[in-house]
Amino acid sequence: MPDPTTAPLVRARALTKSYGDFQAVRGIDIDVAPGEAFGFLGPNGAGKSSTMRMVAAVSPVTSGELRILGLDPATDGPQIRAQIGVCPQEDTLDTELTVRENLVVYGRYFGMSRQRCRQRADELLEFVHLADKAGGKITALSGGMKRRLTIARSLVNEPRLLLLDEPTTGLDPQARHVVWDQLYRLKQTGVTIVLTTHYMDEAEQLCDRLVVMDQGAIAAEGSPRTLIEAYSTREVAEIRMGVGDNAVAADKAEGLAERMEVLPDRILLYADSGDAVLEAVHARGIRPQSTLVRRSTLEDVFLRLTGRSLGE
Amino acid sequence: MTPPTPTPILGLRLTPMPLVRGGWTRVIERTFVVYRKAWLVFLTGMLEPLFYLLSIGVGLAALVPAFTLSDGTPIGYTAFIAPAMLAASAMNGAIFDSTYGVFFRLKYQKLYDVMLATPLRPRDIAVGEIVWSLGRGTVYSAAFVLIMVAMDLTSSWWTWLALPAAMLIGFAFAGMAMALTTFMRSWQDFEFVQLAIMPMFLFSATFYPLATYPEGLRLVVQATPLYQGVALERALTTGTVGVEAVGHVAYLVVMGVVGLRIAAHRIDTLLLR
Incomplete structure (x- = not known):
């Protein structure tokens, strides 16, 4: 019997999910340790939600191995669902019930006593x-x-x-921060969290470890910091040129930075010192309309790994 | 500001949560909480069959002379159509709950998705919905039977089985209607339901005896589920029960059980993809 305090709560090996001819998840391996905040970062359609549905034991595995809390979702679905909490992407609150009734009635679906449900509802509303x-x-x-x-x-x-x-998709910045604060407090109490997001700042704030997903596969895995160290430079210099001047500027800037990405609206120059790169840019006679030096983020990691930005 | 509650928000439970037994009762419990605030809607459901009985039974009956049943029993027109109204209202109530209500919860409210994220299973949802619909129909049917007795529209002790018979009719239609609802693509598809109910209501020997039809048509009418219900109820309240009653019961039981199984299976394939 594996040690319940260290055995992974989620373990996947060569996990796939297909809908007809479409393969949404293409063989992923995951281990989520107890107490960990684990994230799936990727754009829409990367296979994050399909993976989450399988982990929530509401979507049968197409092939590969999946164990949640050591149980097989194919045979122990109700037992698994009894011990996990699920916050779906869409709001699925029961509009025919009041705020408090939503919690009480939901607790009853789990077979909890009425008294326990009411007590729990009041604690959680607080x-x-x-x-x-x-x-x-x-x-x-x-x-x-x-x-x-x-x-x-x-x-x-x-x-x-x-x-x-996607716990904060569709929320305004202020509401997002309130949700993040609450999730952070949950994390502090030791709960194991698995989340999906296409917001790099969310992943950086909440995740101890994450996988970058793209087109149904895992492109990279690690903590936000190790991913940035491995796949990006310390800093990034962004330069914005006038409309149509990107290509010319990019030619001129060739070789100034460790790596360069030309986006439709700006050019990203990756280097350990963004300021030094900007000086070199000016020295070559490039005159951007605006410039910005910032630290590398997971967005840059994603761009490096997939050649595309996370976007909406 | 109150200080943070000492109770942990998360219990790091290491013992497995006991499974929910009779999960379907939790599905009904939710409906009950909803209806607790809408009890008036619940009561008005009783009025529809009563209005039919009064308008057709009392108004129209004054113009229709008493006649005899196929076995020669004389009967007033109101007493003739009352059991049919009972059967039709059991059908209508069951269909209403299991079509519009189920479709809304399935496609728009996403209620079943929420329930399936908990230990509840598709079968719990199907059974819970149908049992609720049945319970509600039973209250209406019981009131209707009592009114029939009070108006002296019954002539047999068999009448007391009219209520369980109405429940069976409700079960049969609820099961089948819920199964069909899982195949509906949009609200427009419900036109087909109306298209099936209306002629059934009018032509299932509801307002006149089956013998009115020529032989070929008679078989068509007899094949419809509402005819089975009407014939069963009429046999019970007029005390003309024969062996065919067994056939009516068997027909309705099979219809309900098959419908229930299809509904549970379809919820599974639709939502647990």
């Missing part, structure tokens, strides 16, 4: 700062509140593993 909305309608909540309530709902059964699919 946790996500919605106690004053307890008797209110779902339709009266803002997008950020709905997301927080959905997160609260995913915690009703005291899950060992929390799955969050």
